[in-house]
Amino acid sequence: xxxxxxxxxxxxxxxxxxxxxxxxxxxxxxxxxxxxxxxxxxxxxxxxxxxxxxxxxxxxxxxxxxxxxxxxxxxxxxxxxxxxxxxxxxxxxxxxxxxxxxxxxxxxxxxxxxxxxxxxxx
Amino acid sequence: xxxxxxxxxxxxxxxxxxxxxxxxxxxxxxxxxxxxxxxxxxxxxxxxxxxxxxxxxxxxxxxxxxxxxxxxxxxxxxxxxxxxxxxxxxxxxxxxxxxxxxxxxxxxxxxxxxxxxxxxxxxxxxxxxxxxxxxxxxxxxxxxxxxxxxxxxxxxxxxxxxxxxxxxxxxxxxxxxxxxxxxxxxxx
Numbered sequence: 001x002x003x004x005x006x007x008x009x010x011x012x013x014x015x016x017x018x019x020x021x022x023x024x025x026x027x028x029x030x031x032x033x034x035x036x037x038x039x040x041x042x043x044x045x046x047x048x049x050x051x052x053x054x055x056x057x058x059x060x061x062x063x064x065x066x067x068x069x070x071x072x073x074x075x076x077x078x079x080x081x082x083x084x085x086x087x088x089x090x091x092x093x094x095x096x097x098x099x100x101x102x103x104x105x106x107x108x109x110x111x112x113x114x115x116x117x118x119x120x121x122x
Numbered sequence: 123x124x125x126x127x128x129x130x131x132x133x134x135x136x137x138x139x140x141x142x143x144x145x146x147x148x149x150x151x152x153x154x155x156x157x158x159x160x161x162x163x164x165x166x167x168x169x170x171x172x173x174x175x176x177x178x179x180x181x182x183x184x185x186x187x188x189x190x191x192x193x194x195x196x197x198x199x200x201x202x203x204x205x206x207x208x209x210x211x212x213x214x215x216x217x218x219x220x221x222x223x224x225x226x227x228x229x230x231x232x233x234x235x236x237x238x239x240x241x242x243x244x245x246x247x248x249x250x251x252x253x254x255x256x257x258x259x260x261x262x263x264x265x266x267x268x269x270x271x272x273x274x275x276x277x278x279x280x281x282x283x284x285x286x287x288x289x290x291x292x293x294x295x296x297x298x299x300x301x302x303x304x305x306x307x308x309x310x
Contacts, residue, residue: 011266013282017273057262084265105269109276 003120004031006049008040008066009082010058018053021109027117037061041069048074051116054099056083064097071098078119143220143240146227151175151191154235163220163240190224191236200225206240219247253301260297264290 005028007015015033022028032047034040036058044052052070056063063081070079081102100119103112137144143160147153153171161168164180171179176187183206190201206220221243227235267290274282 011270013270013286014266014273017270017277020277021273084262084269105265106272109273 002027002029003050004029004047005051005053005116006030006032006034006040006043006047007053008034008037008043008058008063009053009055010035011055014055017109018112022113022116025113028113037063037066040066041073044070044073044077049077051120052077052079053116054079054081056081067097067099078116078122080116080119143238143242145171145238145240146235147176147191147238148235149195149233151188151195151236153179160238160240163242187222191238194224194226194236195233197233203241205243218242218244256300257297260293260300263293264297267293 002025005022007018007022007030009015009018012035015035019030019033023030028051031049032043034043038061040052040054040058040063041061043049052074054063054067054070058066063083067079067081070077078100079098081099082105083102084105100122101115103115107115137155137157140157141159143163144155144157145153145160146155152173152175156164156168156171158168161171164171164183166179176183176191177185186206194200201222201224203221203223206222219242221241223239223241225237225239226233227237267286271283271286271290274280274286
């Protein structure tokens with residue numbers, strides 16, 4: 001069984017397309033989706049994923065706010081921030097809060113998969 | 123009308139009707155004259171300003187202002203449309219924003235006082251904040267839809283590409299319209 005992945009983004013189409021991009025690879029298995037920060041934390045508690053792909057800009061609780069809680073709930077999970085902001089702006093904040101990597105929206109799907117794999121291997 | 127009385131009437135009219143706060147301070151930094159708008163901003167009656175320094179009238183505000191006034195009296199450059207610090211005097215609405223200008227008053231080449239002009243820019247600041255918030259929301263929509271379009275393109279889902287691009291275009295159009303309308307309101 002591959003590494004389990006939780007996809008957190010408030011746009012259903014993005015969750016679906018990310019899932020479609022990741023699922024063909026046997027070393028990953030998408031186990032759940034979350035549409036806001038609160039749901040992301042709850043799904044982490046329920047599913048204990050190996051990898052959390054976490055959108056920064058989500059309603060109710062932002063990805064950065066959720067990140068701190070996710071770190072407590074699943075300390076061993078690899079968390080990759082998925083962001084529409086410039087990575088230079090987000091980078092230090094995300095790193096300070098314990099993100100393993102951050103990927104800008106617009107990154108090609110195969111590159112996203114490559115980055116997830118690199119984080120898992122690290 | 124004699125020139126002196128004409129000038130005096132002009133100054134009276136300015137202090138009565140100018141839509142900004144006005145203050146004249148002498149070389150000892152004591153208020154010589156203020157208008158009602160400035161008195162309202164300071165939360166102190168007009169008469170209670172006269173013969174007193176800003177430190178005595180509005181202590182919290184004066185800490186930032188008096189060094190500037192002294193610098194102007196000593197020959198420094200005027201201050202033009204500087205944004206006021208937010209720690210405004212007691213009794214003031216903390217959500218108000220002010221812009222300050224200070225100019226030297228000279229007689230025979232000697233600086234004998236300072237003219238202060240205080241402009242309430244709250245409406246402008248709030249409008250700019252609203253535009254920023256609106257821009258952030260629309261920016262997010264544009265990024266989201268472009269992300270969907272890019273991912274769908276990679277997956278060969280042409281109809282999803284088209285609909286996402288259309289939504290991104292509509293969002294961007296709304297943003298530009300909002301900015302242009304706001305600018306036209308402000309300038310017009």
